[in-house]
Amino acid sequence: MMKLFAAVLLMAAVVNSQMTCRLKQHGIPNEWVGLRDTTGKCLQEMRNQVQMEINASNIYLAMAAHFSRDLINRPGFAExxxxxxxxxxxxxxKLIEYLSMRGQLTKDVTELIQLIDVDxxxxxxxxxxxxxxxLETKVTQSIRSLIKTCEKSSPSWYHLSDWLITEYLEEQLTGERDLAGKLSTLTKMMDSQGAIAEFLFDKQL
Incomplete structure (x- = not known):
């Protein structure tokens, strides 16, 4: 499983390195591009958020692979x-699609996703x-920081801020509460039932 994961990352890195548009640009009007920021901080944080989401996905994929191993065999945790x-x-x-909708993916997009080692x-x-x-707490804090930065940008990216609050914040907060509940339940089960508790909890998952 881990070898397959490494192979997929290598293939993605090769494809990523070739994602540069070499076609001639034909003077398409750019007045519709609404994300204009004199400091550039909002756009940069938006791109950083894309990277954070991809990194989180890879970390969870590695966790799933760990629990899928025959020596661990926790299918509930894996799923x-x-x-x-x-x-x-x-x-x-979704973040990439938003950047595209607002005209911010008209140039080289290679820097959007940089593969990192997952440890x-x-x-x-x-x-x-x-x-x-x-991990989820860090992602939520990053989204809040992104919203605050974009609200203070000049001009204010009010649509992006509203979109981030609607699309992401509620899901993040709900996800954090769910994980906190699962962690609390499993910890209490371990205290009262010992090692068998993880096996039973896995079945519940």
Whole structure:
């Protein structure tokens, strides 16, 4: 599983390095491009958020691969993190589509996604849930920072701020609460039932 994951990342890196448009540009009017920022901070943070979502997806994919191993064999945890990986990748896709809608993907897009090494070490189901909650908290904080930056930009990117609040914040907050609940439940089960608790919790997942 991990070898397949590494192969996919390598293939993506090769494709990513070739994503430069070499066609002649034909003077298409650009007055419709609405994301104009004198400081450029909002746009840069938006691009950073794309990267963060993709990184989170890769981390969850590595977690899912860990729990899929025959020596671990926790299919409930594996499916949970496979689903999380899909959701984070979808978040990244939506951000890219928004940038495209607002005319910010007319040049080289290679810098949008930079592949990084994923170093995931998991001791237990409790540890995995704790790491996931910490990761989601960082993503939420980053989105809040992005919203604040874009609201203060000149001119204010009010549509982007509203879109981020509507599309992302509620889902992030709900996801954090769900992870916190799962972590609390599993921790209490481990305290009262010992090692068998993770097996039983996996079945619930």
């Amino acid at each position: 949970h993190f496979f689903k999380s990986a899909r959701e984070e990748r979808e978040h990244g896709r 995931v070490k998991i001791d237990s189901g409790v540890d995995a849930l704790r790491q996931a909650l910490e």
